[in-house]
Amino acid sequence: MSSMVEIEGLTKKFGPIIAVDDMTFSVDCGEALCFLGPNGAGKSTAMKMITGFLPPTAGSVTVCGYDIMHHPIEAKRRIGYLPEGAPLYGDMTPLSLLHFVSKIRRLSREQRKRGIEFAIECLHLQNVLHQTIETLSKGYKRRVGLAQAIVHDPDILILDEPTDGLDPNQKHEVRTLLRQMASDKVIIISTHILEEVDEVSNRVIIIAKGRIVADQTPIQLEEQSRFHNAVGIRIPTERIEHCEALLNGIGEVCAVETAIQPSGLSELMAFPTHGCEILDSVRAVINHEGLETAEIFVERGRLDDVFRDLTIGAAQPQQMSALSENH
Numbered sequence: 001m002s003s004m005v006e007i008e009g010l011t012k013k014f015g016p017i018i019a020v021d022d023m024t025f026s027v028d029c030g031e032a033l034c035f036l037g038p039n040g041a042g043k044s045t046a047m048k049m050i051t052g053f054l055p056p057t058a059g060s061v062t063v064c065g066y067d068i069m070h071h072p073i074e075a076k077r078r079i080g081y082l083p084e085g086a087p088l089y090g091d092m093t094p095l096s097l098l099h100f101v102s103k104i105r106r107l108s109r110e111q112r113k114r115g116i117e118f119a120i121e122c123l124h125l126q127n128v129l130h131q132t133i134e135t136l137s138k139g140y141k142r143r144v145g146l147a148q149a150i151v152h153d154p155d156i157l158i159l160d161e162p163t164d165g166l167d168p169n170q171k172h173e174v175r176t177l178l179r180q181m182a183s184d185k186v187i188i189i190s191t192h193i194l195e196e197v198d199e200v201s202n203r204v205i206i207i208a209k210g211r212i213v214a215d216q217t218p219i220q221l222e223e224q225s226r227f228h229n230a231v232g233i234r235i236p237t238e239r240i241e242h243c244e245a246l247l248n249g250i251g252e253v254c255a256v257e258t259a260i261q262p263s264g265l266s267e268l269m270a271f272p273t274h275g276c277e278i279l280d281s282v283r284a285v286i287n288h289e290g291l292e293t294a295e296i297f298v299e300r301g302r303l304d305d306v307f308r309d310l311t312i313g314a315a316q317p318q319q320m321s322a323l324s325e326n327h
């Protein structure tokens with residue numbers, strides 16, 4: 001059976017700029033896919049093409065078997081889209097907007113009632129239902145944008161930075177909502193917030209300069225980090241040199257980094273060769289020496305580290321060459 005969303009050779013050029021460069025991937029029901037990439041990588045442009053708001057220069061998008069350019073109504077019926085910055089009709093109220101959106105989506109009276117109630121409840125819009133959208137705070141505007149994206153209970157949700165501008169409580173609620181909805185939908189979100197990747201998605205596509213540079217689960221990405229299986233030790237600062245020497249003596253440890261803290265407790269990080277497990281060896285030498293530590297912990301890996309490795313080289317060659325010309 002074909003996937004719910006199929007992207008083939010998707011490309012967008014704006015004059016000399018190649019915003020999206022030959023992307024091919026498919027997404028199945030139950031997948032919560034996160035687009036991750038630096039500013040200008042092409043995430044929003046890809047989303048605009050997937051939702052049919054922008055025609056591609058080349059390539060195709062198929063949604064539930066319908067080509068988005070050739071059968072836009074059938075395809076868009078199945079999509080809920082929160083665009084970047086959530087442009088909304090400022091002179092409408094959240095309630096009138098939700099009625100308007102469910103009418104143009106041709107929902108039945110019953111579907112409309114259920115959908116609007118569900119969206120209002122999920123996004124906690126009860127207190128602002130009759131206030132004009134232009135007078136709402138940034139976070140509430142974002143919530144209204146999310147509400148209009150889910151009002152028709154779409155199979156596919158495409159959300160461009162859905163938690164942008166939300167306070168920490170709302171961020172948490174929206175992430176919980178996305179996790180709840182993910183089981184029987186396709187969800188594609190874009191974000192810069194790395195903690196969101198772990199919380200919301202089960203698949204990550206990293207984009208740099210319009211190209212896909214990684215397509216993996218968050219865990220697989222973390223495993224590529226040099227911090228994967230690294231062991232951290234918090235220890236009184238006066239014992240740090242002794243501890244560092246012990247760690248450097250372990251065969252599977254390829255590097256030890258120290259961070260001296262003014263608080264009196266400092267941190268050492270022992271990095272394993274090829275990501276192997278070193279906790280037992282670390283404990284053994286520490287116990288053997290009777291060295292007292294405040295804490296020993298194992299790192300899973302750091303997404304920010306992998307993100308930097310995968311995107312910096314790809315994203316900034318022009319800036320680098322401009323710098324070297326100037327010096």
Ligand SMILES: Nc1ncnc2c1ncn2[C@@H]1O[C@H](COP(=O)(O)OP(=O)(O)OP(=O)(O)O)[C@@H](O)[C@H]1O
Pocket residue numbers: 014017018019037038039040041042043044045046
């Ligand atoms: N309408 C347009 N005309 C010309 N260039 C555009 C247009 N829209 C986007 N671009 C360019 O395409 C590239 C990708 O932009 P896009 O907005 O897709 O990036 P993004 O990954 O969403 O970035 P951000 O994280 O900042 O939201 C950028 O270089 C941008 O300047």
Ligand SMILES: [Mg+2]
Pocket residue numbers: 043044045084160
């Ligand atoms: Mg964007």
